[in-house]
Amino acid sequence: MNRFRSGGLTGFMLRRLLLGLIVLLMVSLVVFAATQALPGDPARAILGRAATPQSLAALRRHLHLNQPVIQQYLTWISGLLRGNLGMSIAAQQPVTTVLGPRLVNSSVLVAVSAVASIPLSIAIGSWAALKREKIFDTLSTNLLLALAALPEFVVAVILVILLATTVSQVLPAVSEIPPGSGPWDHPSALVLPVLTLVIAVAPYVSRIMRASMIEVLESDYVEMARLKGLPERTVMIRHALPNALGPVFQVIALNLAYLAGGIVVVEYVFNYTGIGSALQEAVVNHDLPVVQALAMLIAAVYILLNLLADVATILVTPRLRTRL
């Protein structure tokens, strides 16, 4: 990929940034084409067959459908850049007003899940690698393999059965965040959604951590550090861990990006008031401006996280830096 090998780290980051922007531009074209420029009449798709000609005409004007397609795209994308995402058709309010508080709720959900899952899975993976083929390793590897295969909504409903309804009722089954309050006001509402997302992410991160750690522990420099007589703790924390983390960053970023998609289903299960459940509602209500905004937002987050992963991987892996 690196056909233009110049500029070192900064050059690499600039190239990746440019590539990310190009991908984002393509994404915006795809989103726009899929939701607005398709053959057929979006106004009729939104209002249904019973719509009157007047309401159809009004909605077409509202969505700028009476302009040429290119003009429509430019209006939409320039609005997007200025933070004007249009009007939600279902709520009759600006999309930013509808999604703003929900975006905060979802960010808190993803952040708490990330903070809970990443150190946990790094610890599980490292410990399993240290105790390779022992009981902890066998147990955790097989358990995580089974959990990794489960779709998130299945995990979520199983947790509801175990902790909120049938078996025990220690936690609320519904995690609605009332308007005007934040998720931090309802910590118990966060537990089950966070637990679901942790279970969705931890298997992958700890698995790659284990594989990476095993490779590092078998390397010459760890052997060397041990032969120097360094205590095992120092060998682990100073020599093994930083090098083992390199490949893990990529997977962490991929998983965070995956969380952006995973929240759609998880928020819906728990009725959590976030952008994921907003997307589900917008799809059911044919609220295309909201669908467009969320598709762009989630795609942008995904691209950004991938970018950060690439840069972080380079930064923590000295031998890759020289190859730029």
Added chain:
Amino acid sequence: MIPAAGISASPADAQVRPVRASSLMRRSLRLWRTRIGLILVGALVLLAIIGPFVAPHGQSAFIGPPFSNPSGKAPLGTDHIGQDVLSRLLNGGGSILLTAIIATAAGLIAGTVIGMAAAYARNALDDVLMRGMDVIMAFPQVMLALVAVAVVGPHNWVIVLAIALTTAPRIARVARGAALPVVERDFIACSEAMGVPRWRILFVDLFPNILGPLMVEASLRLTYSIGVIAALAFLGLAPNPGAANWGTMIQENRIALAVQPWGAAAPIIAIALLTMGTGLIGDGIARTAAGIDRARGAE
């Protein structure tokens, strides 16, 4: 979403000699996990195929009050409108399985061709194809499927297309990664010199050499496809809302988990066992493929 956990998706796993798919399968069957996975998947597939013929009641027949507990007439009780949970369980797997298999197969074929072509071309075509794949991969699988359903409607072909479209780039990445070291090898140059047509080089020379990583990724993708398709039904976007569907059943009956858990628990168990089964098979194949590589490294 996530490449096969780094086990065999890396180019370093490129094989010295082609591993025949049948031999990889046979070898992976020596592992218990593969056997358990096959038994699970086999049982669930059998249930989905034979189920509709042995169901005690029609899938839409009302046989009692809503959410009644298991009885002789309805061994798993009734659902939210008084239909037999067992009969709906027996009827509800077919569509998910069929859609998942068709969509994954389509994505697998498209992704393999794109990945191999990109690796073989090594020029602007490579860049164009793989950046195109990046664009598709910027959408989480569930989200792209949701948007497609929002715009076109919850038809079977839309769901198949959306899943295939989001599966292809992930397969293409693996195929390209596995093919890159292979296209540099002498036997490819030899075929080129002999004037073998390009499609023959791709499918006869290159393809068998990337089968190992591809099979691992394919089983992983099948697991995800089943999950996404069931999730769409769960989100209320099944192609045929009245028909029995495991995802729809969970959605309809979860409000009564405290009184009649079976309506949601039975399809939950079915989906969980199915995806665990495909996951175990994939892991078995991955371990076998990695084991073969290790053994060769020692030669």
